[in-house]
Amino acid sequence: MILMKAKAIIPVLLMMLFCTGCWSSREINTLAITICLGIDKTDEGYLITKQVLNPTALAMQKGSDEDPVVLFVQKGENLFSALRKIATESPRKMYNSHVRVVVLGENLVREGIKGILDFFMREHEFRTDFYYVIAKNTTANEVLRIFTPLESVPGVKLYLSLENSERYWGITSAINSIDLVQSILADGINPVLPGIEIISKAGYSEMENSNDEKRLQYTGMGVFQEDKLIGWLSEDEAKGYHYIIGDVGNYVEQVYYNERDQITFEVRNSQSKMIASCKDDKPSVYVEIETSLNIVAVEGVLDITKQENRKVLKELLEKRIKLFCEKAQKKAQQELRSDIFGFGEVIHRKYPKLWKKLKESWDTEYVKLPVHYNITVEIKQAGQISKPLFMKEKK
């Protein structure tokens, strides 16, 4: 009996040898979690700036002397060697699966980002769900050196404020690897990426942290020709761009009825449809935009409950949105000559045969492409009061 039991125990013991978990398992306290990655181009190659979480500082709720993140900077001839070289100064193994944002220096982006994208798509540790932003007029290194208020980890700040500004300000869009690669690969669309800028304002100097005079702010969108940055959309143009592609978020819109009366709206929902049409092999694109807005403030005495006034407001809004769209279109079409709206893809989808002819010369065809707008505006709600509070009733 004892022998039988001993025999049964041996396989169990052997099994334990195989149940020790992953071969290359690492405990969390041996990892350095990268939250944000900045890439710049220098004469010798790439300059990498890595923001790594500092767990001891984060664990202490307040009053810590340590910074919440640690920066690592390295140069290398290529991306991978620069990333690996960080091992020479970091005691912990870098862990890249939690990267939230990749900041690309403007110099680098002007030279093209195909090589970088290939690396991010190939390397197994990088996922595809982080966002790309461009450091406008500066380097990624500068951007990552700025400490941010409210959110103690700057990388997380970049990520959250990008998502917030996409939702509530509507001039940026969060773009991940898949979107970016798709729009570089497709013939009839060029990518855009949000830009981030360092701003300094006098009002911030009250803060205790000496670095706090500078803040980071998303401004406009960078326009690409294939994988190279060729120009910037201003804030208004970026707005128009987002109206055209139907991704505005809860943007704020205001119109002047006359000198005194300013009405402010919040965009509740804005959708667009791009429809290609074709006459004698000449393509054109119709953009249908449907926007619904809520009134959030009325300055002045305009009676917004009256039908005819609402009608006028609608017309004003339609004009205003059309103006933004045309601005964006003009900039992209005439000045930058880059099809960021994907009009080419719209034609491709509907007229694949025509597209075969157009494809080669799309860059020149695109400049001549007529675009028509059809904008419908609906004013949905007017908040908690109906007429303006201080309007005098005529008796």
Added chain:
Amino acid sequence: MNETKITSRQIISLTAGVTTAGSVLVIGALIASTAKQDAWIGSFLAILFGIPVIWVFLFLGRRFPRMTFVEISRELLGKWLGTVVAGSFLFLCLQISFHTPWFMSDFMTSQVMPETPHYVIRALYIAAMSIAILYGLEAFARASEIFMLVVSVLFVFVMVMVIPNAKIENLLPVFENGLIPVLKSSVFVTCFIALPNITMMMVYPARLDDLNKGEKSFLKGYFLGGGITCISILMSVLVLGWAITANSRFSVFRFANLINVGIVFSRIEVIVFVVWVLTQFIFCTIYFYAFVIGLSQLLKLKNHKRLVLPLALILLTMSEVIFPDVAYQEHWAVFTWIPYIFTHGFVLPVFLLMVYWIKKRVLKMDIGDNRGQK
């Protein structure tokens, strides 16, 4: 005879496993590079193309309800030619049973655990396979039932979760390059989903308890497996677009990366990995089992289980050296595998069928294993 029998439900799970495993992660790239955005149409057509193939298997099975594929070919083609044909078929089984561990370890080391040595993963995998065969077909078939249940649930879960990332524009324009590339791609897919089921002929009629139900189950399993493959290709194109799908080695794994529903359901791509491991296990074990059984029938051995351990060692060694690198494997999958499985999975059974008809109708010989229909 005191042979183990499996139920028709278990045939469903085994067939579905074999159908899915050859394809679910790997052929996305192949089919998307040929058929572009119409890849999903190609894969749906492939299921239809596979039906006549499955019908041939079922027809042979009905004529010889007590025989395995090796025995059928010996019965029809005589001792010498039959042995050669059966041997060639068994070599296919052997080859696939050491290819699959290679695929496994390649996927594991390139996507999940880059620092684990290949041979550790392969050794564990082959050990699990050998244990499954030593326990016998019945135990393994029961396990496969549970596996396919888990696989189906997880698969549906992943596909539902990824829907917010899908863009319908990625499928347009339909038939941009005409029908030819689509048909071409669907022939490829047929080679990966329907033809590998030839190996089921070592199990399907001989070890089945109820033939009439079994035929339906075979088809059901085929449709289940084919459906999983189709939906995974459709979702790859919807989420990633054809260009990235064509360039990704494991496209399903890649799009599962993007799942982020609420905050709770994110970073769950390892689920895809579970689906892959379980179906591969069913697939590979069936092939290995077919080889072991077939070899013992060919050599007239009494106990096939004695072959398992020495053959497992051969698998371990061969899986190490079979493909020198990834580029070679990708080339092999297109230029070697397709003609290879086509001759063994389609030409061979059709040939046997013709021989059967000639012998029965022209030569009026009393042929067929009708002991079951007395």
